[in-house]
Amino acid sequence: MEEAAGERTNLAGVRHILLVLSGKGGVGKSTISTQLALALRHSGRRVGIMDVDLCGPSIPRMFQVQDSDVHQCDSGWVPVYVDQDKSISLMSIGFLLEKPDDAVVWRGPKKNALIKQFVADVAWGDLDFLIVDTPPGTSDEHISTVEALRPHKLLGAILVTTPQAVSVGDVRRELTFCKKTGLRVLGIVENMSGFVCPHCSECTNIFSKGGGEELAKHAGVPFLGCVPLDPQLSQSSEEGRDFIQDFPKSPAFPALAHIAQQILDGTSQQSS
Amino acid sequence: MAEAAGGPQPEDCPGSSSAQAGRAAACQGCPNQGLCAAGAAPDPAELSELRSRLRAVKHTVLVLSGKGGVGKSTFSALLAHGLAADEAKQVALLDIDICGPSIPKMMGLEGEQVHQSGSGWSPVYVEENLGVMSVGFLLSSPDDAVIWRGPKKNGLIKQFLRDVDWGEVDYLIVDTPPGTSDEHLSVVQYLSATHVDGAVIITTPQEVALQDVRKEINFCHKVKLPVIGVVENMSGFVCPKCKKESQIFPPTTGGAEKMCQNLNVSLLGKVPLDPRIGKCCDKGQSFLSEAPESPATSSYRNIIQRIQEYCDQHHLPEEKIV
Ligand SMILES: Nc1ncnc2c1ncn2[C@@H]1O[C@H](COP(=O)(O)OP(=O)(O)OP(=O)(O)O)[C@@H](O)[C@H]1O
Ligand SMILES: Nc1ncnc2c1ncn2[C@@H]1O[C@H](COP(=O)(O)OP(=O)(O)OP(=O)(O)O)[C@@H](O)[C@H]1O
Ligand SMILES: [Mg+2]
Ligand SMILES: [Mg+2]
Ligand SMILES: [Zn+2]
Numbered sequence: 001m002e003e004a005a006g007e008r009t010n011l012a013g014v015r016h017i018l019l020v021l022s023g024k025g026g027v028g029k030s031t032i033s034t035q036l037a038l039a040l041r042h043s044g045r046r047v048g049i050m051d052v053d054l055c056g057p058s059i060p061r062m063f064q065v066q067d068s069d070v071h072q073c074d075s076g077w078v079p080v081y082v083d084q085d086k087s088i089s090l091m092s093i094g095f096l097l098e099k100p101d102d103a104v105v106w107r108g109p110k111k112n113a114l115i116k117q118f119v120a121d122v123a124w125g126d127l128d129f130l131i132v133d134t135p136p137g138t139s140d141e142h143i144s145t146v147e148a149l150r151p152h153k154l155l156g157a158i159l160v161t162t163p164q165a166v167s168v169g170d171v172r173r174e175l176t177f178c179k180k181t182g183l184r185v186l187g188i189v190e191n192m193s194g195f196v197c198p199h200c201s202e203c204t205n206i207f208s209k210g211g212g213e214e215l216a217k218h219a220g221v222p223f224l225g226c227v228p229l230d231p232q233l234s235q236s237s238e239e240g241r242d243f244i245q246d247f248p249k250s251p252a253f254p255a256l257a258h259i260a261q262q263i264l265d266g267t268s269q270q271s272s
Numbered sequence: 273m274a275e276a277a278g279g280p281q282p283e284d285c286p287g288s289s290s291a292q293a294g295r296a297a298a299c300q301g302c303p304n305q306g307l308c309a310a311g312a313a314p315d316p317a318e319l320s321e322l323r324s325r326l327r328a329v330k331h332t333v334l335v336l337s338g339k340g341g342v343g344k345s346t347f348s349a350l351l352a353h354g355l356a357a358d359e360a361k362q363v364a365l366l367d368i369d370i371c372g373p374s375i376p377k378m379m380g381l382e383g384e385q386v387h388q389s390g391s392g393w394s395p396v397y398v399e400e401n402l403g404v405m406s407v408g409f410l411l412s413s414p415d416d417a418v419i420w421r422g423p424k425k426n427g428l429i430k431q432f433l434r435d436v437d438w439g440e441v442d443y444l445i446v447d448t449p450p451g452t453s454d455e456h457l458s459v460v461q462y463l464s465a466t467h468v469d470g471a472v473i474i475t476t477p478q479e480v481a482l483q484d485v486r487k488e489i490n491f492c493h494k495v496k497l498p499v500i501g502v503v504e505n506m507s508g509f510v511c512p513k514c515k516k517e518s519q520i521f522p523p524t525t526g527g528a529e530k531m532c533q534n535l536n537v538s539l540l541g542k543v544p545l546d547p548r549i550g551k552c553c554d555k556g557q558s559f560l561s562e563a564p565e566s567p568a569t570s571s572y573r574n575i576i577q578r579i580q581e582y583c584d585q586h587h588l589p590e591e592k593i594v
Pocket of ligand 3: 031135
C-alpha cells in the first residue's frame with residue numbers, strides 16, 4: 001500500500017525478501033544466508049544480501065569482498081557485486097568502515113538510522129530474492145528491519161539454531177518475536193548437527209542432535225533440515241569460496257541444496 | 273562514506289563514556305546525541321548510588337566477544353564455578369544478555385524467580401557463595417521474548433547493578449551478548465562507579481570470528497577497559513574413536529595466537545571442542561566437576577588461575593575520581 005511512496009522505490013524490483021534470524025549467536029545465520037544466496041544463484045536467480053549485523057558483519061568476508069567500497073549513484077548507494085555478472089549484490093556496514101578493525105560503537109538509534117538507509121537508499125535493482133542477515137537477538141536491529149521492510153514483499157523468516165538446548169531456548173523466543181511482529185516463519189534449520197570424523201567416519205554430536213527438529217514440531221512450523229558440522233564449509237566461508245560449486249560431495253551439500261529448493265518451491269507455489 | 277549514514281564516522285565519536293559524549297563537534301547530527309548527552313551516561317547522583325551498592329565488590333571481570341556463539345556464557349559460568357570452588361570466596365555472576373540469556377540454563381537455575389527483599393532484588397544462589405542474576409529470572413515462560421530497544425535494556429542493566437543486593441563479593445563476573453553496543457557501553461559506564469579489573473575476550477580460531485574480536489579489543493581500548501587476555505575456544509576436535517584431530521573451525525589466519533601477537537594482548541589459553549561441554553551446559557551442570565579428566569577442563573582451570581593471578585596483582589582498587 002505504501003509502495004507508492006517515492007523513497008521506497010529502491011525495493012520495487014525485489015520480488016521476495018526473507019530474513020535469516022536466530023535468538024542465539026554463532027549458530028550459522030551468516031553461513032546460511034551466504035550459502036542460500038549461492039544456491040539460489042545456481043538456480044539462475046538474482047540475489048541480494050542486506051547485512052544488518054552492524055557490530056559484527058560477516059558477509060563481506062564470506063564472499064571475499066571485504067576490501068570493496070560502496071559507491072553513490074543517482075538512485076542511492078550501489079551495492080557491492082561479487083562477480084561481473086552482478087548475480088549477487090551485497091550491502092554491509094563492512095563496506096563503509098575506514099579500517100576493517102574499527103569497532104562500531106553505536107547505540108540503538110544510530111543503528112536504526114543506518115538500517116533505514118539500507119532499506120531505502122540502496123539501488124538493488126531487479127532481484128528475485130533479497131536475503132537479510134541479522135545479528136542474534138530481538139532488539140533494535142530486528143525491530144527496525146521488520147518495521148522498515150513491512151511495506152515491501154516480505155516473504156518471511158528462516159530461523160537457524162544448533163541442536164543444543166541453550167540455542168533452542170533462544171530460538172523459541174525468536175519464534176515469539178515472529179509471532180508478535182506478524183512475520184511468517186518459513187521454517188527452522190538445524191545447523192552444526194553432528195560431525196562425521198573424516199578419518200574414521202565416526203559421527204559425534206558435538207552440539208547434540210535433534211533439538212531444532214523437535215522445536216519445529218513443537219511450534220508447528222516447517223523443518224527445513226539438518227546441516228552437519230563440516231570443516232569444508234567453515235573453510236569455504238573463510239576463503240570466500242562457493243561451497244556448493246566446489247564441494248558437491250561434502251556432507252553439508254545435500255542439506256544446503258535442500259533448504260534452497262524448499263525456498264524456491266515455496267515461492268513458485270505462491271506465485272502460481 | 274559513513275557520513276551518508278546520517279551521522280559522523282564512528283572514529284570521530286568520542287565514545288559515550290567520555291566527558292565529551294553528546295557534546296563534541298562530531299556529535300552534531302548524530303541520532304544518539306541526546307542519549308549520550310543526557311540519559312545514557314549516569315548522572316552523579318546515580319553514580320554515587322551505584323558506588324555505594326558496588327562498594328563491597330572487590331574484583332570485576334567482563335566476558336566479551338565481538339562474535340556470537342563462541343562460548344562467552346559457557347566460559348562465564350565455568351569461571352564462576354571455578355572461582356567459587358574456594359568456599360572462602362563470594363562470587364556473583366551477572367548476565368546482561370537481555371535478549372538471549374543463557375546463564376539460567378547453564379547454571380541449572382531455569383524457572384527460578386528473583387525475590388524482592390528489603391534491600392533490593394536477591395540474586396538466585398547456586399551455592400551459598402555463588403549468586404546469579406539474569407533477565408531470565410524475570411520472565412514468566414520460556415517463550416517470553418524480550419523485544420526491547422536499547423534504552424530499556426540499559427535501564428535493566430542499571431537496575432541489576434544498583435538494585436540487586438549483591439552483598440560482599442570477591443568476584444563479579446559479567447556475561448555479555450556479542451557486539452559493541454548498548455549493553456556494552458552501559459555496563460562499562462555504570463561500572464565506572466567501581467573498580468573493573470578488565471575483560472576476558474573469547475574467540476574461536478577462524479578469521480570470521482577473529483575479525484569481530486579485533487573490533488571488540490578496539491572497543492576495550494576506546495572505553496579504557498583493560499584486556500586481561502584472550503581465550504581461544506573450540507580449538508580443534510579430537511575424535512573419541514580414532515583420536516585424530518580435526519580443525520572444525522580452522523585457524524586460517526593463524527588463530528588467536530597470531531592475533532594476540534599482532535595486537536599485543538595475552539593469550540590465556542586454548543580450549544578444545546568437547547561434546548560433554550555442550551551436554552553439561554544443557555543440563556545445567558559444571559563441566560569442571562563432571563569431566564575432571566578432560567583436556568578441556570585442565571585448560572579451563574589454567575585459564576581461571578591466570579585470571580585469578582591477574583586480579584590479585586591488580587588488587588588495590590584506586591580511588592576513582594568521577
Ligand atoms: N555446518 C557448519 N559446519 C562447519 N562450520 C560451520 C557450519 N555452520 C557455520 N559454521 C562456522 O561457524 C562459525 C559461525 O557461523 P556464522 O558466522 O555463520 O554464525 P552466525 O549465526 O552468523 O554468528 P553471529 O551470531 O556472530 O552473527 C563460522 O566460522 C562458520 O564458518
Ligand atoms: N569448547 C566447547 N566444546 C563444545 N561445545 C562448546 C564449547 N564451548 C561452548 N560450547 C557450546 O557452544 C554453544 C555456544 O556457547 P555459548 O552459549 O557459551 O556461547 P556465547 O558466546 O555465550 O553465545 P551468544 O553469543 O549467543 O551469547 C553452547 O551450546 C555451548 O554449550
Ligand atoms: Mg552472523
Ligand atoms: Mg551467551
Ligand atoms: Zn575419527
